[in-house]
Structures are given as C-alpha cells and as structure tokens.
Amino acid sequence: MWRLTALRRDERGIALIMVIWVLALLSLMAMSFMAEARVELRRAVNLRARAEAEAMAEAGINIAVARLVAEHGEIQPQPWTETIAGETVSLSVLDEHGKIDLNESDPEFLTSLLKSEGVPPNSAAALGQAIVDFRDPDHDAGPQGAEDADYPAGSAGAKDDRFATVDELLQVRGMTPRLYARIAPLVTVHSVMPVVDPLTADPRVLAAVPGIDHAELTRFLNLRAELGPVLNAPVPTDPAQKRISRDRRSKIMAKLRAAVPQHNAVARFFLADSFGQPAFEVIADATSAEGGHFRRDTILRIDVGGAGSYRFLEWRRPQ
16 A cells, blocks of 8 residues: 555656656747747837838938039039938038049059059059959050959959949959958049049049149149038029029139149040030938948939939949
8 A cells, every 4th residue: 555655656756747847948939939939029110210211211212312403503512311201311412523543544553543542563564454454345455454364363354344333343354352442432433534633633543643842732632621521511492593603613623723733744634614414423321319320332424415314323232
C-alpha cells in the first residue's frame, strides 16, 4: 500500500514537471511571436515614415520646378524650405552651366579639378586624360591616358562614347569611390559646353580653373555673395515692378560680369553670357514627423521659348 502511494506521488511529480516544461515552451513561443510582431510593427512604421518623406520630397521637387518655370530659368533661388502638410522640405537649385561638363571640358580643366581636390599632379594628369579617352570614339590612348588594353581583363574597358551620366565616372580607370563622391557634385553631362558660368559655379569649380588668381577670385566671390540675394530674388508679378526688377538685375549682372577674374587668360574657361536652354539640378531633402528620410534629385531643362514647358533629364534618388 505504501509503495503504491509513493508511486502515485512520483507520477504526479513527473506530470507536474511536464506541465512546467510545456508552459515554459509555450511562454518562449509567445515571447518569440511578440518580438516578431514588434519587429513587423516597427518595419511597417518605418515604411510609412519613408513613404511620407518620399511624397514630401517629390512635392518639393514640383514646387521648385514650378518656380523655375514661372521665372523662365532666369533666377537661381538660394536654398530654401517649404512647408508641406505641416512638415518642412529643404530645397536647393543648382545651375548645370556652373559645373564642369565631362563630355566637353578639355584635359587641362579636368586635371586642374582633380588636383584642386587633392589628387597628386601626376595621378591627376593621368586620370584627366583617362576621362577624355573614356569618352572619345577612337581607341588611341592619350599621354598617360587609358584605352581598352589598360583596363582589367573582364571589364568593359573604355566606353569610347559620351558620358550618359556622371555615375559613369566610376568606370574610368583610376577613379575611386571616395574621389568620385568629392567631384560628382561639381561635374555634369548636361551643360554641353567646355566652359562654366562664373555667376553660378560652385567656388570649388572656380578654384579649379587653371591659372586662376586666388586673390582676384576671392574678391569676385565676395561680391557675388553680396549681390546674389538681390540677383536671385523672386520676380514681382506687378508689370511695373517687374520692369524695375529686371532693369536692376541687368545692372547687377553687368557689374558681376565685369568683376569676373581675368588674370592669366582664365576668361577662356568662362561663359561670357547666357547660352541655350537653361538646365538645373533640383534637390529635395525631406524628413517626416516619424523620422523617415528621403532625398530626391532631378535634373531638368527649361524651354525658355515655350509656354512653361520643360523636360526631365534625370530623376534619381542619390545614395
């Protein structure tokens, strides 16, 4: 009788242990499910925040484009912010004529840009010529340049055609991602000119002009910074005020043109007057209330002779 009672107690103990293990296992499964649910919820929140930021950035692009078209590309607004659905979007507009064209600039200008960005002189000369060899249609390498035979086996080699996008610089022999990141904002494929507009060019572009006198450049940049806000102020809608604004802008333009650096024959690298249809890079940087971030970057060309017509040349999200 005693043994039977002890056996029954042992069975109850084993059953209790099994129940505890089952409960522990179920608890672990529940905790795992809850953790996964939290991750999915956080992912959904992040996706929604990013979608909101993307919508805000694209709305900002449309606002900036409408402003450029309304002013026929004559005004390059200073960076500004727009409030959209209670949130702010940072906008900036860059004139493509103020950048160095990869397809049109000569090796001297390209080499000078590379040197100004810290590339040693010999390496800068070789890379500048490699850029020219990459775009030209022949298969003859220039001095220190690079054609197909100089590229690693299995690579595409030199394109032997015009750059379609700035990103193709990464395919040129000798170009590194770090150097590309520094010079990409300073170059373009949409200017279609071997010169730059000194009134809109980035100071780093102007500093890269071969032989430029830096004291003269500093004076010009100071004057440009002083007159820029007036030059790029919105055009009034009132016809009389619009004429006054345009006359004032013409005088400021003439004053700035007269102050453009001239020493050492650097004028050959500068655009003397407006040319062709203006092209602009528009950048919109948006952050939603929930922390989502999105940057949209587009390049468009404005038809100054048309009734508010324009054409997108690139539409991308920079990495």
